[in-house]
Amino acid sequence: MRKIFAPVCFLLFYQFTAAQTIKAIKAGRLIDPLTGKVLERVTILVDHDTVRQVGQDIRAPDTAQIIDLSGYTVLPGLIDCHTHVTGQPSGDYYADIFRKSAVDDAVMAPTYALRTLMAGFTSCRDVGARGLVDVALRNAINRADIPGPRLFVATLFIGSTGSHGDLNGFSPYLQWNDGPKELSGVANGVEGVRQQVRFNVKYGADVIKFGASAGVLTEEESVGAPQYTQAEMNAIVDEAHLWGRKACAHAHGTEAIKMAVKAGVASIEHGSMLDEEAIRMMKERGTYLVADIYNDDYILSEYARLGFPDKIINKERQVGLVQRESFRKAAMAGVKIAFGTDAGVYPHGWNARQFFYMVKYGLTPLQAIQAATSNAADLIGNPRIGTIRPGSFADIIAVKDDPLKDIKALERVGFVMKGGVVYKKD
Numbered sequence: 001m002r003k004i005f006a007p008v009c010f011l012l013f014y015q016f017t018a019a020q021t022i023k024a025i026k027a028g029r030l031i032d033p034l035t036g037k038v039l040e041r042v043t044i045l046v047d048h049d050t051v052r053q054v055g056q057d058i059r060a061p062d063t064a065q066i067i068d069l070s071g072y073t074v075l076p077g078l079i080d081c082h083t084h085v086t087g088q089p090s091g092d093y094y095a096d097i098f099r100k101s102a103v104d105d106a107v108m109a110p111t112y113a114l115r116t117l118m119a120g121f122t123s124c125r126d127v128g129a130r131g132l133v134d135v136a137l138r139n140a141i142n143r144a145d146i147p148g149p150r151l152f153v154a155t156l157f158i159g160s161t162g163s164h165g166d167l168n169g170f171s172p173y174l175q176w177n178d179g180p181k182e183l184s185g186v187a188n189g190v191e192g193v194r195q196q197v198r199f200n201v202k203y204g205a206d207v208i209k210f211g212a213s214a215g216v217l218t219e220e221e222s223v224g225a226p227q228y229t230q231a232e233m234n235a236i237v238d239e240a241h242l243w244g245r246k247a248c249a250h251a252h253g254t255e256a257i258k259m260a261v262k263a264g265v266a267s268i269e270h271g272s273m274l275d276e277e278a279i280r281m282m283k284e285r286g287t288y289l290v291a292d293i294y295n296d297d298y299i300l301s302e303y304a305r306l307g308f309p310d311k312i313i314n315k316e317r318q319v320g321l322v323q324r325e326s327f328r329k330a331a332m333a334g335v336k337i338a339f340g341t342d343a344g345v346y347p348h349g350w351n352a353r354q355f356f357y358m359v360k361y362g363l364t365p366l367q368a369i370q371a372a373t374s375n376a377a378d379l380i381g382n383p384r385i386g387t388i389r390p391g392s393f394a395d396i397i398a399v400k401d402d403p404l405k406d407i408k409a410l411e412r413v414g415f416v417m418k419g420g421v422v423y424k425k426d
Contacts, residue, residue, distance in 0.1 A: 024060030077122025077395030082340030102131025113148030115349030156185030213256030224253020290340035296320030331362030339372035
């Protein structure tokens with residue numbers, strides 16, 4: 001009975017709160033990531049999907065729905081800049097690759113999206129999916145057909161032949177891709193990568209993601225060797241800019257990181273092997289670091305049980321601690337950092353577990369919150385998210401404890417509003 005009753009209750013609550021267009025939120029404490037200040041006893045007036053007023057002396061209209069969060073700390077909805085909302089390991093590595101298709105991903109994607117939203121993440125940059133499922137998911141959420149975070153999607157991961165974006169080590173007679181060749185994202189040469197960027201933009205990409213280096217969770221030999229030439233990386237970023245898109249680079253290795261930074265990417269994803277020169281280059285160019293420094297724990301504890309090959313797990317052993325030390329160096333040097341977890345590598349909805357590691361490896365609690373709010377909004381390029389100010393989307397969360405004293409409080413989000421609709425109120 002409980003399995004039937006819970007979704008019905010959620011639907012009724014969703015419909016009721018959506019109908020209340022004017023809401024007055026009474027916040028006990030409000031963390032403003034843009035200023036770093038904490039405001040006491042603040043009223044947030046929400047009109048439909050937008051914040052209209054924020055202050056201590058605001059009078060709510062008589063018709064407004066009052067939401068009492070006076071015993072809570074209120075923050076902007078959190079933002080994860082590196083997710084894969086359309087999938088996660090099932091327990092059978094090869095089945096996930098060869099026996100499942102984009103249709104399987106599409107079936108589960110709404111469940112993962114809802115878990116992410118309920119964890120307090122009201123926006124996500126989703127950086128790679130099979131079969132354009134991420135585009136369909138984004139569009140369904142935007143139409144309010146299903147609940148989920150605001151998605152800014154990359155569509156197909158662009159990678160060279162034999163790279164982290166191209167499964168290898170198997171018979172060339174196996175057609176691993178689950179759709180037409182055009183949906184593989186594999187592209188080579190300056191003209192080839194430009195064409196792939198255009199394809200991605202045509203079919204819905206908000207951001208362009210490419211593999212500058214090798215990776216961990218595929219079976220190529222290296223972890224961090226460059227997998228595109230400088231000319232190819234330059235072409236990808238230039239073509240993205242022509243179409244008004246930012247580019248981000250999957251890059252573990254030092255040389256690949258520097259090449260991607262030279263090409264002009266907006267962010268380095270993972271950034272595992274940073275040296276002093278790479279850090280200096282990122283600071284000079286304002287390149288964001290989006291480092292997934294929680295999931296090493298999950299991979300090393302769970303991936304053998306989930307059926308991943310020893311070769312992959314051994315690569316994680318090589319890179320995990322190095323990545324965390326690189327993050328510490330970058331944080332201490334003042335490199336711009338945006339929150340990104342690689343959610344999908346571990347279960348969706350666990351995104352906030354990374355905050356503890358960001359603080360452990362160099363950030364203050366406020367800086368970690370800024371990474372997941374104002375910094376993330378700046379990287380994505382949307383000024384209406386990541387803040388609670390007049391004109392911003394009414395994406396608002398609340399926690400009982402003070403995350404500036406205990407950053408793990410963000411793992412216990414008790415209230416979630418997205419676009420003026422309350423999805424969770426414990």
